[in-house]
Amino acid sequence: MKEFNSEAVRYETSSALKTVMQAQAGHQYPAYIGLDVHKETIAVAVARAGREAPESRGEIANKPQAVAKLVDRLNREFTGEVLLFCYEAGPCGYGLYRQLLELGQDCQVVAPSLIPKKPGERIKTDRRDACKLAQALRSGDLTAVWVPGEEQEAMRDLTRARDDLKAQERKARQQLNAYVLRHGHAWPSNKTRWTKTHYHWLESLRFSHDWQQVVLQEYIDAAKAASQRVADITAKMERVLPQWSLAPVVDSLVALRGIDKLAAMVLLAELGDISRFDSPKQLMAYLGLVPSEHSSGGRRRLGAITKTGNRHARRMLVESAWSYRFPARQTAHLKRKAANASDEAKVIAWRAQKRLCGRYRTLLQAGKNTKQTTVAIARELTGFIWDIVCHEMPKVQPQVAR
Numbered sequence: 569m570k571e572f573n574s575e576a577v578r579y580e581t582s583s584a585l586k587t588v589m590q591a592q593a594g595h596q597y598p599a600y601i602g603l604d605v606h607k608e609t610i611a612v613a614v615a616r617a618g619r620e621a622p623e624s625r626g627e628i629a630n631k632p633q634a635v636a637k638l639v640d641r642l643n644r645e646f647t648g649e650v651l652l653f654c655y656e657a658g659p660c661g662y663g664l665y666r667q668l669l670e671l672g673q674d675c676q677v678v679a680p681s682l683i684p685k686k687p688g689e690r691i692k693t694d695r696r697d698a699c700k701l702a703q704a705l706r707s708g709d710l711t712a713v714w715v716p717g718e719e720q721e722a723m724r725d726l727t728r729a730r731d732d733l734k735a736q737e738r739k740a741r742q743q744l745n746a747y748v749l750r751h752g753h754a755w756p757s758n759k760t761r762w763t764k765t766h767y768h769w770l771e772s773l774r775f776s777h778d779w780q781q782v783v784l785q786e787y788i789d790a791a792k793a794a795s796q797r798v799a800d801i802t803a804k805m806e807r808v809l810p811q812w813s814l815a816p817v818v819d820s821l822v823a824l825r826g827i828d829k830l831a832a833m834v835l836l837a838e839l840g841d842i843s844r845f846d847s848p849k850q851l852m853a854y855l856g857l858v859p860s861e862h863s864s865g866g867r868r869r870l871g872a873i874t875k876t877g878n879r880h881a882r883r884m885l886v887e888s889a890w891s892y893r894f895p896a897r898q899t900a901h902l903k904r905k906a907a908n909a910s911d912e913a914k915v916i917a918w919r920a921q922k923r924l925c926g927r928y929r930t931l932l933q934a935g936k937n938t939k940q941t942t943v944a945i946a947r948e949l950t951g952f953i954w955d956i957v958c959h960e961m962p963k964v965q966p967q968v969a970r
Contacts, residue, residue, distance in 0.1 A: 597674075598646045602701030603655040604694045605630065605664060612638060613698035615706045622699040630660070632667055639671045654705045656680045657713050665715055676705070676712040684709050716840055723812060724837040730801045731880065737794035744770070744787040751775060762795070805833060817960045820913035823906035824952065825921045826891035831884050835953065838881040843958040848951035855882045857947040873943060882946075889924075889946035896925040912959045920952035
C-alpha cells in the first residue's frame with residue numbers, strides 16, 4: 569500500500585471528491601466567494617480572479633431568500649458565469665451548500681481546523697473571516713470535506729439521536745447508582761444490573777426519611793424512561809432500515825464478528841460509501857486509528873493514535889473489536905446473522921475472524937495491554953470493512969451526494 573499523510577486525509581480522501589476538487593482547481597472562476605456563516609447572518613466577501621485583495625460585501629440574513637438575492641446580484645455582476653463559493657463546516661449544516669448548487673453555482677464546505685492562519689493575527693471579525701476564506705479559496709489553500717446526501721444525513725441524524733439517548737440512559741443509571749451507594753446500599757458486583765430482579769431490589773429499598781424515598785423513586789423512573797426511549801428508537805431504526813439505499817451493504821457487514829445491524833448502520837451512516845477511500849490506510853487515518861508521529865531527521869517517533877476524524881465510527885469499531893478476544897469459531901449465532909450476506913462478504917468475514925482472533929492473542933503475548941490490543945484490532949477490522957463495502961457498493965444504486 570502507498571504511503572499517506574494522516575493529517576491530509578483527516579477529512580476526505582475520496583476519489584469522487586478529489587475529482588471534483590481537481591476539476592474546480594483547474595477551472596478559472598471569475599470570482600471566489602467566501603461566506604462566514606452564522607445562525608442569523610452571513611458575511612460575504614468576493615475575491616476576483618487575479619491578485620486583487622478580497623472585497624467585503626457586508627452581511628446578509630441567513631435565509632434562503634437572502635442567499636438567492638445574493639446569487640442573483642452576483643450573476644448580474646459577473647454576467648451569469650459560474651462562481652465558486654465556500655464556507656466552513658459547522659453547526660449550520662449543509663442546507664446552504666445544497667441551495668447554492670441548485671442555483672447553478674459551485675460550492676465547497678471546508679475543514680475549519682485546516683484553514684491556514686497567521687500566528688501574529690490578533691483581530692478577528694466576521695468580515696475579515698469572509699475575506700480570508702475568499703482569498704484562501706482563490707489560492708487553493710482550503711481542504712474540502714465530503715458532504716452527505718439528504719438521505720445519508722437523515723440516517724446519520726437518526727443514529728446520533730440514539731447515541732444521545734444512550735448517553736442520557738447512562739447518566740440516569742449513574743445517578744441512581746450513586747444515590748443508592750451514598751446511602752449504604754450496594755448491588756452485588758457479581759450480579760447483572762438493570763434486570764427485573766435488580767429493579768425489584770431497588771424499589772424494595774427503604775430510607776429513614778420519606779423525602780429520600782421520593783428521590784429514589786424519581787431516579788428509578790428516570791432510568792426506566794431513558795431505557796424505554798433507547799428501546800423505542802432502536803426499534804424504529806430497525807423498521808426503517810429496509811428503506812435505506814445502503815441496506816444491502818448493512819446485511820453484508822453483519823457477517824463480520826462484532827458487527828450487528830446497529831453497528832453497521834452507525835458506520836455507514838457516519839461514513840457513507842466507504843469505497844470512496846482509495847485504500848484501507850486512508851480510511852484508518854480518517855477514523856483516527858493510526859499512530860501519531862513526531863519525526864525529525866533520521867529519527868522516527870510514533871505516539872498514541874491521532875483520534876482525528878469521526879469519533880462516532882471510531883468508538884463503534886473499538887467496541888466491535890472486543891469480540892475478537894475469543895478464539896475464531898463459526899457459531900450458530902454468526903451464521904444466523906450472516907444469512908442475508910453475500911458469499912464474498914462471508915468469505916471476507918471468516919478470513920477476518922481467523923486473522924484478528926489470532927492477532928489479538930499474539931499482541932497480548934507480546935506484552936501489549938488490552939486497550940492497545942483492542943485499538944490495533946479495530947484498525948485492522950477497518951480494512952476488512954473497507955474490503956466488504958468495495959465488493960458490495962457496485963451492487964447497490966450509488967447515492968450521489970453533491
